[in-house]
Amino acid sequence: MSAVLLALGSNLGDRRANLRAALAALEDAGITVQRTSFAWETPPVPADQPPFLNAAAAGATGLPPAELLAALKQIERALGRRPARRWGPRPIDLDILFYDSLRLDTPDLTIPHPRIAERAFVLAPLSEVWDGPLPVLGETALALLGRIGLQGARRVGPI
Numbered sequence: 815m816s817a818v819l820l821a822l823g824s825n826l827g828d829r830r831a832n833l834r835a836a837l838a839a840l841e842d843a844g845i846t847v848q849r850t851s852f853a854w855e856t857p858p859v860p861a862d863q864p865p866f867l868n869a870a871a872a873g874a875t876g877l878p879p880a881e882l883l884a885a886l887k888q889i890e891r892a893l894g895r896r897p898a899r900r901w902g903p904r905p906i907d908l909d910i911l912f913y914d915s916l917r918l919d920t921p922d923l924t925i926p927h928p929r930i931a932e933r934a935f936v937l938a939p940l941s942e943v944w945d946g947p948l949p950v951l952g953e954t955a956l957a958l959l960g961r962i963g964l965q966g967a968r969r970v971g972p973i
């Protein structure tokens with residue numbers, strides 16, 4: 815089994831229900847969810863779309879990285895993803911942040927996710943599911959978050 819850290823985001827429809835549905839679907843797809851963060855309301859990037867509800871999950875899976883990505887995309891499609899534009903609004907967005915201590919850079923999949931350190935909407939929930947130094951990056955999510963600030967992210971309660 816491999817340890818995985820995932821990011822979840824939703825800014826269309828019933829955002830909390832979308833996060834919950836995605837977590838349930840992860841279990842069905844062979845990803846055991848061991849810890850989930852609180853839900854965080856975060857300003858959208860770019861700003862011309864509704865605010866996101868973001869979360870993070872720590873889990874374990876026997877799926878190799880490419881199959882994990884395929885499973886996440888399948889869940890996004892099942893929950894009604896609208897791939898209108900990059901960084902645009904969507905009912906659910908699932909990203910692989912870390913996969914064990916793997917470094918991977920292929921056209922389809924980059925691990926660790928390349929934009930973790932600049933995104934409070936990733937780091938704030940991530941800090942709640944992973945206390946220690948992050949794989950590969952070697953610093954805690956809180957230390958990275960301290961460098962960029964909360965960027966308007968606020969914790970709004972359980973998922």
Ligand SMILES: Nc1ncnc2c1ncn2[C@@H]1O[C@H](COP(=O)(O)OP(=O)(O)OP(=O)(O)O)[C@@H](O)[C@H]1O
Pocket residue numbers: 883900901902907908909910911921922923924925926927928929
């Ligand atoms: N670590 C990763 N997790 C998820 N998708 C990834 C990852 N690395 C590369 N990708 C690729 O990125 C493509 C675009 O994904 P997506 O549309 O979700 O991007 P995005 O979420 O809008 O932007 P961002 O990647 O900045 O969060 C996916 O089809 C996938 O092949």
Ligand SMILES: Nc1nc2c(c(=O)[nH]1)N=C(CO)CN2
Pocket residue numbers: 822823824856857858859860865866868901902907935
């Ligand atoms: N606040 C916030 N903004 C975003 C998010 C997200 O999850 N939260 N996801 C994006 C596409 O990856 C683009 N912008």
